[in-house]
Every structure is written in C-alpha cells, then in structure tokens.
Amino acid sequence: GESVGLHLPTLSVQEGDNSIINCAYSNSASDYFIWYKQESGKGPQFIIDIRSNMDKRQGQRVTVLLNKTVKHLSLQIAATQPGDSAVYFCPMYQGGKLIFGQGTELSVKP
C-alpha cells in the first residue's frame, strides 16, 4: 500500500529564513502531489500542487519540488513568517481519496 512520510515531525526556523519541508512517497505510479497547511483547530488548507510531468512549481512564496527518481517531494517557503506556523501535510491520492500521513509542524521564531 501507499506510505506517506515526512522526514521530520517538527521544524523550527527563524522569521525571515527559508523553510524546507520534505516528504517521501512509495507509489511510483502517483501522478499528482499536493501540499496542505493546517493551523491549530482549523481545516487543512490547500497550498500548492504539482503533477508528475513537472519537477518544479512555484506559487506565492512557496515552491514545490518533485524528484520522481527518489520519490521525494519538498515544499520550500521563502522568507518564512509567523503566519506560516502550522502543520504541513503531503497526502496522497489512493483510489480517489486523500490519505494523510504524519505532518511536519513548522514553528517560526520571531
């Protein structure tokens, strides 16, 4: 079955620094990848997605990198702000539904 994992359960960065959150996946047939941000007590919020025919996609202050060779996904946040403090997930689609793994909690120090 699919396994979704993140390399670190917590990440602490200084305000203004760049953040990198990593995700490993096991299903080489996955063709769509997505990142969510979840603030405490709130629902997961879509950040950015990428399809397998791309290896990089940029949004506003965020970049997702996809390395299909090693089945690795990363989310880069530029100039991290206190409002970026949240848990970040990279769920995978399995049979038409999103399966979540353990998230990474990002803490931003002022």
Added chain:
Amino acid sequence: AAGVIQSPRHLIKEKRETATLKCYPIPRHDTVYWYQQGPGQDPQFLISFYEKMQSDKGSIPDRFSAQQFSDYHSELNMSSLELGDSALYFCASSWYGMNTEAFFGQGTRLTVV
C-alpha cells in the same frame, strides 16, 4: 468564493448519545469526504460519496453512518458515542477522480463527556 460549510462548529455530547454532523460541499462538486482527526493525529479517512452514492469506506466504526442527499449535502450520524470519539471531524469536497485539490471545511469539534 463559496467554501465547504460544516455545522455545528462545536458539539458536546454525553456518552451513549447520538450526534449528527452536517456538511455542505462547494457547489458543483460531486464528491464528499469525511475525516476524523484526534488530538495530535493526522486526519483519518472515514467515508466518501460520489454523486450521492457511497464510493469508499475507511476506518469508520459500525456505530457511524453517513449519507449524501439529493442537494449534495452530507450528514455523518454517530450513535452510542464513546469518549474516544472526541475529535475534529472534517468534511471535504472535490471533483471525483480528477486528481485535483480537495477543499476542507473548518470542521466540527465533537467532545464526548
């Protein structure tokens, strides 16, 4: 833009009582998903509906049931509540099978006392 609406936002029930959670998906989305998230846990898939028919089932207890109505809103019914059912319950909607983002509601926080 319209988002996924869940009600109520907070619910307190006693053990062995029943609870009904409601979800109103984004207009024209044909798929609804329900997730349960315990404290410090990742969201766990419970059940999904496509065009008002159950499409998939996850780790949903037999005490729980759900349905999607003709207007596409969905309800999660929970009976014989246990303390361990205390959690955040999220509903999400999307276009089925399109591998696009699912949009989540703000959740219902259920507390069983």
